[in-house]
């Protein structure tokens with residue numbers, strides 16, 4: 001890894017370190033599993049939105065270098081989404097597969113979360129140079145699905161939230177802004 005990327009890598013690991021420290025010190029409040037589910041979901045979405053902000057940033061400022069960080073940031077989103085899924089599967093549902101399947105089929109916000117995760121999985125698996133070469137122009141088309149994953153992630157959040165809408169609506173506002181900055185004639 002190039003040295004200038006190191007601070008971004010460390011920033012990506014910081015939430016994990018923070019959560020691990022919280023688990024170790026037993027400082028995650030009365031319901032640590034819920035805390036971990038929420039925190040990992042939030043970080044997955046934040047890293048995804050930051051990843052999507054890189055191209056508009058280049059267009060507005062002409063600064064190209066952050067484009068080289070897109071892959072790492074996108075992978076951090078996938079990483080936190082995987083932790084989010086793992087916490088739910090393992091700590092919340094305790095690997096009770098029948099119950100999980102029922103959740104996926106019967107609770108729309110879980111279905112939508114699964115869809116978002118499936119997209120992130122495909123994007124992570126094809127984020128390497130080999131896939132870029134193999135897929136050619138289709139690679140860019142495929143990776144535009146990152147917008148779909150963000151939209152589904154936000155929908156997932158809006159669907160599950162019971163009272164405080166401020167945070168999911170803030171994510172939605174950022175997402176809409178990023179979409180507007182991508183409008184016609186501004187394609188990557």
Ligand code: HEM
Nearest residue numbers: 037038041042044045081085088113114116117153157160
């Ligand atoms: C893999 C399938 C997924 C499952 C099973 C799942 C499940 C959950 C559950 C059970 C909660 C907490 C619900 C509650 O407390 O009432 C939650 C919250 C959340 N999830 Fe997911 N999720 C999934 C995928 C995703 C993905 C891919 C993202 C982001 C891209 C995401 C972002 C969030 C956010 C932002 C929250 C709310 C965090 C907060 O309250 O601060 N989830 N999810």
